Amino acid sequence: MKAALEFCLLFLTLQAPGVLSLSTHVAVVYPQDPVLRMGSNLTASCWVHPDLGVHANSLFWTLNGHQLPSSLYKVLSPSNLSVTLVGLNASRQTSGDNLVCHNHKGHILAGSCLYVGMPPEKPVNLTCWSRNTKDLTCSWSPGGKGETNISTQYKLKYKLRWYGTEKECKDYSHTQPYSCSITQDLHLFTPYEIWVEASNQLGRATSDVIILDILDVVTTDPPSGVTVSRVGQLEDQLSVRWEAPPALKDFLFKAKYQIRYRLEESQDWKVMNDVGNQTSCRLAGLRAGTVYFVQVRCNPVGIYGSRKAGIWSEWSHPTAASTPHSERLMSCDSKSSGDSNSTLRRELKQFLGWVKKHAYGCSSMSMKLYDQWRVDMQKSPKTRNQVLQGDKS
Ligand SMILES: *[C@@H]1O[C@H](CO)[C@@H](O)[C@H](O)[C@H]1NC(C)=O
Ligand SMILES: *[C@@H]1O[C@H](CO)[C@@H](O)[C@H](O)[C@H]1NC(C)=O
Numbered sequence: 555m556k557a558a559l560e561f562c563l564l565f566l567t568l569q570a571p572g573v574l575s576l577s578t579h580v581a582v583v584y585p586q587d588p589v590l591r592m593g594s595n596l597t598a599s600c601w602v603h604p605d606l607g608v609h610a611n612s613l614f615w616t617l618n619g620h621q622l623p624s625s626l627y628k629v630l631s632p633s634n635l636s637v638t639l640v641g642l643n644a645s646r647q648t649s650g651d652n653l654v655c656h657n658h659k660g661h662i663l664a665g666s667c668l669y670v671g672m673p674p675e676k677p678v679n680l681t682c683w684s685r686n687t688k689d690l691t692c693s694w695s696p697g698g699k700g701e702t703n704i705s706t707q708y709k710l711k712y713k714l715r716w717y718g719t720e721k722e723c724k725d726y727s728h729t730q731p732y733s734c735s736i737t738q739d740l741h742l743f744t745p746y747e748i749w750v751e752a753s754n755q756l757g758r759a760t761s762d763v764i765i766l767d768i769l770d771v772v773t774t775d776p777p778s779g780v781t782v783s784r785v786g787q788l789e790d791q792l793s794v795r796w797e798a799p800p801a802l803k804d805f806l807f808k809a810k811y812q813i814r815y816r817l818e819e820s821q822d823w824k825v826m827n828d829v830g831n832q833t834s835c836r837l838a839g840l841r842a843g844t845v846y847f848v849q850v851r852c853n854p855v856g857i858y859g860s861r862k863a864g865i866w867s868e869w870s871h872p873t874a875a876s877t878p879h880s881e882r883l884m885s886c887d888s889k890s891s892g893d894s895n896s897t898l899r900r901e902l903k904q905f906l907g908w909v910k911k912h913a914y915g916c917s918s919m920s921m922k923l924y925d926q927w928r929v930d931m932q933k934s935p936k937t938r939n940q941v942l943q944g945d946k947s
């Protein structure tokens with residue numbers, strides 16, 4: 555609030571090259587720097603020292619540089635002019651609006667900053683997470699429309715449930731508004747009570763209290779060392795390997811991983827959910843000779859015996875790899891073997907369809923089936939014909 559006030563006064567000085575050199579007693583706007591509720595009315599007065607020889611009816615007012623109509627003025631005395639503003643709009647900036655009294659030449663005699671806004675509403679959506687159990691970070695949203703138009707402070711407060719004293723989080727995020735991290739004196743295996751208090755000069759509001767155990771809100775770093783490589787010459791597969799997030803690697807027995815991948819030119823990610831706690835997985839049903847981007851994330855399910863669903867980490871940095879070109883497709887000469895071209899295309903389409911239905915995910919069972927299917931396809935013309943007959947699409 556202090557900084558904002560200084561800005562408003564600075565603004566006055568800079569905007570007024572023709573400002574009279576005034577002692578504080580030459581002219582005064584009253585009230586000085588009021589904080590007002592949106593929609594309220596304000597009557598302000600500009601009093602000029604009689605020695606200045608200026609009559610009140612020669613003065614005029616501006617609000618944020620715009621002259622206010624004289625119909626709003628009232629001459630209270632030869633040295634005192636008032637202006638009445640009805641249904642005040644919210645301040646356009648938290649540094650306040652400039653209400654200024656001028657003499658007939660336009661010189662600034664005195665001014666006041668108006669802070670017009672609303673009391674805060676109850677903050678909502680308070681959520682917390684702990685990165686690698688080394689901190690407890692919470693974020694929330696301001697309540698209501700989210701904007702009070704005057705300076706509003708948010709304090710994240712907490713205490714240990716059974717015997718704690720109330721404490722205030724100190725480490726407010728510089729990059730993310732409405733977020734604070736507790737980094738010291740963390741207690742595992744003890745529930746915390748956490749809430750947010752919002753206040754400004756027009757009022758205060760407190761969020762609901764949430765109760766949580768740090769172990770139930772753990773998230774990890776993304777998995778490290780993600781590599782993507784070809785599976786021999788299989789043109790529709792890629793193998794993905796990664797390592798458990800190092801900070802918690804010895805505790806992640808039940809961790810779950812997720813992989814997502816997309817074509818280089820596409821924004822649509824395909825997510826593989828059922829990776830389980832393995833640290834490698836095969837992607838199948840991919841397009842031949844195509845670049846794929848792959849990311850992996852970790853959910854520390856059941857860490858230290860927690861019974862809550864963990865919180866997913868961020869995705870790892872994307873790793874890219876390409877599938878091999880399909881030699882059989884490439885070798886087709888469109889003039890001499892058009893038939894074979896279309897047959898192979900249908901067969902490949904059949905592969906992809908089958909894989910999508912049956913071998914999606916990392917279950918080793920369906921991977922085996924899939925490999926078997928390929929082998930059969932290549933060995934036995936009979937199987938192949940059956941499959942092709944089934945493909946009416
Ligand atoms: C503001 O002034 C208007 C017109 O004089 C009046 O109708 C209204 O009730 C006033 N509002 C408040 C909040 O005093
Ligand atoms: C000017 O008029 C206002 C409104 O009546 C009053 O509050 C204020 O004290 C007056 N100022 C002076 C210096 O007389």
Ligand SMILES: *[C@@H]1O[C@H](CO)[C@@H](O)[C@H](O)[C@H]1NC(C)=O
Nearest residue numbers: 617638639640641642643644
């Ligand atoms: C509030 O804003 C409206 C629209 O910009 C304007 O017409 C009105 O005069 C403003 N009211 C005040 C008190 O400044």
Ligand SMILES: *[C@@H]1O[C@H](CO)[C@@H](O)[C@H](O)[C@H]1NC(C)=O
Nearest residue numbers: 643644645646647701702703
């Ligand atoms: C209040 O603040 C918000 C966000 O800064 C702004 O979008 C809105 O225009 C402000 N209200 C007024 C009346 O200027």
Ligand SMILES: *[C@@H]1O[C@H](CO)[C@@H](O)[C@H](O)[C@H]1NC(C)=O
Nearest residue numbers: 678679694695696697698700
């Ligand atoms: C709070 O969360 C709910 C549900 O996630 C969402 O619909 C709502 O928009 C959020 N409110 C704010 C103010 O962010």
Ligand SMILES: *[C@@H]1O[C@H](CO)[C@@H](O)[C@H](O)[C@H]1NC(C)=O
Nearest residue numbers: 806807808809830831832833
């Ligand atoms: C995955 O889970 C199984 C059974 O819960 C466990 O035996 C195995 O060690 C875990 N693997 C990893 C990499 O943590």
Ligand SMILES: *[C@@H]1O[C@H](CO)[C@@H](O)[C@H](O)[C@H]1NC(C)=O
Nearest residue numbers: 888889891892893895896899
């Ligand atoms: C072979 O496949 C390519 C790729 O789709 C196609 O453009 C071409 O027309 C096909 N050739 C014949 C003879 O069907």
